[in-house]
Amino acid sequence: MFIGVLGGYILFVAKTLSLYIHIPFCIKKCNYCNFYSIPYKSKLVNKYITYLKKEIELFSPDQNYTIKTIYLGGGTPSLLSFTHLFKIITAIKNKYVISENPEVTLEANPINVNKTAVKNWKVCGINRISLGVQSFNNSELKILGRLHSENEIYPVVEIIKEYCTENISLDLMYGIPFQTKETWRLSLKKAVSLQPKHISSYCLSIEKGTYLADKRNEYTFPDENMQSDMYYQMIEYLAENNFYQYEISNFSHIGFESKHNLAYWNGEEYIGFGPASHSFYNMKRVNNYSEINKYFECLDNQELPIENSKEISIREFISDKIVLGLRLNxxxxxxxxxxxxxxxxxxxxxxxxxxxxxxxxxxxxxxxxxxxxxxxxxxxxxxxxxx
Ligand code: SF4
Incomplete structure (x- = not known):
C-alpha cells in the first residue's frame, strides 16, 4: 500500500490488481488447441460458477487492492448466461474495491454473439470484447476447426459495436496450413475494414496432443521463413492502417492497448481464479490445479485450489521484469x-x-x-x- 501526503492529509492508496477469471468450457475442441478446456454441459457450468464464487470468496489477499482490470478468458466465456456472468461480477464486487473505470474484457466466440447476449454483457459491465476470429478464409477456419464462417464475423462485430462496446479486439492467426501471403493479407484487410480498436496476432504452433499434431503429415504448413514474412507483412500493413505495435504480437489504436495484458508485461500483480489459472502477488507465483474435479475437491474442503506456490527471489523478479519489458515496443x-x-x-x-x-x-x-x-x-x- 502506498502512503502519500497531499495538502496535510495522509493518503492511503490501495495497490492495483488485475483479475483473470478462467471459464474452461468449449462447445468443441479447436484443432490446434492445447489449453485446458472441457466440453460444455449446462449442469457442470452451473456447478462451476458456484465453486468459482466460492474461490473468489475464500481468497483473502493480505492487502487492500483496487481492481483495475478484469479479464474473462477461456475456454469460451461467451457461452455463459447472463445469470452466470452476473454472479461472477457480483462476487468480485462484493470482495474488492473496483477502480472508477475498470477495463472488463470478455473473450467471445463469434458463434455465441447475438443481440440479447451482447446487451447482457453490457449490463454486466463488460466494456471490451476480444473476438476469436482467427481468419477470414473459410478453408483456413475449417482446418483450425473453428465453428464460424467468414460471413458470420461481419454482423457479429456490428452487433457488439451497436449493443455493447466499440472497444473490440480481433484475434488473428498466421502460419495456418495452406495459408499464403495473399490469404493472410486478405484476412488482415478484412479485419481492418471492421475497424476494431485492437488486433492480437498468433503464429500457429503445433502442440502435442492436438488434432493438427496428429494430422501434421496430411497438411502443408508454412515454413519458418514464410511465417516470418507473414509476421513482417502484418506489421507493415497494420502500421499503414494506423495500428501501432505496442507489443511483439499486439497492435492497437492509441489509447486502446489492452490494459490487462499491459499489467502482465509491466510485471504488475494479478490474480487468476478457476482451474489452470496463474497468479502473481506478494512476490509469489501461484498456479491452480488444472483438473476440474480436483478444483472442486479443494473447494469442498474449504481450501484454495492451489497446486504450486513459489516465492521468487529479487533476481528472478528482475529477470522477469526485463523479459516482459522487452516485449513492449x-x-x-x-x-x-x-x-x-x-x-x-x-x-x-x-x-x-x-x-x-x-x-x-x-x-x-x-x-x-x-x-x-x-x-x-x-x-x-x-x-x-x-x-
Ligand atoms: S475456443 Fe479457444 S479454448 Fe476452446 S478449444 Fe478453441 S482455442 Fe481452445
Whole structure:
C-alpha cells in the first residue's frame, strides 16, 4: 500500500490488481488447441460458477487492492448466461474495491454473439470484447476447426459495436496450413475494414496432443521463413492502417492497448481464479490445479485450489521484469530501471547485451533498451537469455 501526503492529509492508496477469471468450457475442441478446456454441459457450468464464487470468496489477499482490470478468458466465456456472468461480477464486487473505470474484457466466440447476449454483457459491465476470429478464409477456419464462417464475423462485430462496446479486439492467426501471403493479407484487410480498436496476432504452433499434431503429415504448413514474412507483412500493413505495435504480437489504436495484458508485461500483480489459472502477488507465483474435479475437491474442503506456490527471489523478479519489458515496443528505460531496482541491466547482463547490441538484435535509443525490428520474430530465443 502506498502512503502519500497531499495538502496535510495522509493518503492511503490501495495497490492495483488485475483479475483473470478462467471459464474452461468449449462447445468443441479447436484443432490446434492445447489449453485446458472441457466440453460444455449446462449442469457442470452451473456447478462451476458456484465453486468459482466460492474461490473468489475464500481468497483473502493480505492487502487492500483496487481492481483495475478484469479479464474473462477461456475456454469460451461467451457461452455463459447472463445469470452466470452476473454472479461472477457480483462476487468480485462484493470482495474488492473496483477502480472508477475498470477495463472488463470478455473473450467471445463469434458463434455465441447475438443481440440479447451482447446487451447482457453490457449490463454486466463488460466494456471490451476480444473476438476469436482467427481468419477470414473459410478453408483456413475449417482446418483450425473453428465453428464460424467468414460471413458470420461481419454482423457479429456490428452487433457488439451497436449493443455493447466499440472497444473490440480481433484475434488473428498466421502460419495456418495452406495459408499464403495473399490469404493472410486478405484476412488482415478484412479485419481492418471492421475497424476494431485492437488486433492480437498468433503464429500457429503445433502442440502435442492436438488434432493438427496428429494430422501434421496430411497438411502443408508454412515454413519458418514464410511465417516470418507473414509476421513482417502484418506489421507493415497494420502500421499503414494506423495500428501501432505496442507489443511483439499486439497492435492497437492509441489509447486502446489492452490494459490487462499491459499489467502482465509491466510485471504488475494479478490474480487468476478457476482451474489452470496463474497468479502473481506478494512476490509469489501461484498456479491452480488444472483438473476440474480436483478444483472442486479443494473447494469442498474449504481450501484454495492451489497446486504450486513459489516465492521468487529479487533476481528472478528482475529477470522477469526485463523479459516482459522487452516485449513492449517502448522497451525499458535503463536509468529508471537502475533507480527503481538498483540494477544496471547493461552491466549485470554485460555479455548478453553486448552480443545482441553488436549483432543488431538489441538497440539503445534515448536511454531505452529495445528489441530491434529484426529481433521481433525471433524474440523468444533472445529473451530466454535474460532468464
Ligand atoms: S475456443 Fe479457444 S479454448 Fe476452446 S478449444 Fe478453441 S482455442 Fe481452445
Amino acid at each position: 517502448q522497451g525499458i528505460s535503463l536509468s529508471e530501471f537502475k533507480e527503481k531496482y538498483n540494477f544496471d541491466i547493461t552491466k549485470e547482463y554485460e555479455q548478453i547485451t553486448k552480443k545482441f547490441l553488436s549483432s543488431g538484435y538489441l538497440t539503445i535509443q534515448n536511454d531505452r533498451l529495445k528489441l530491434t525490428s529484426k529481433a521481433l520474430f525471433v524474440s523468444n530465443s533472445i529473451l530466454s537469455e535474460f532468464v
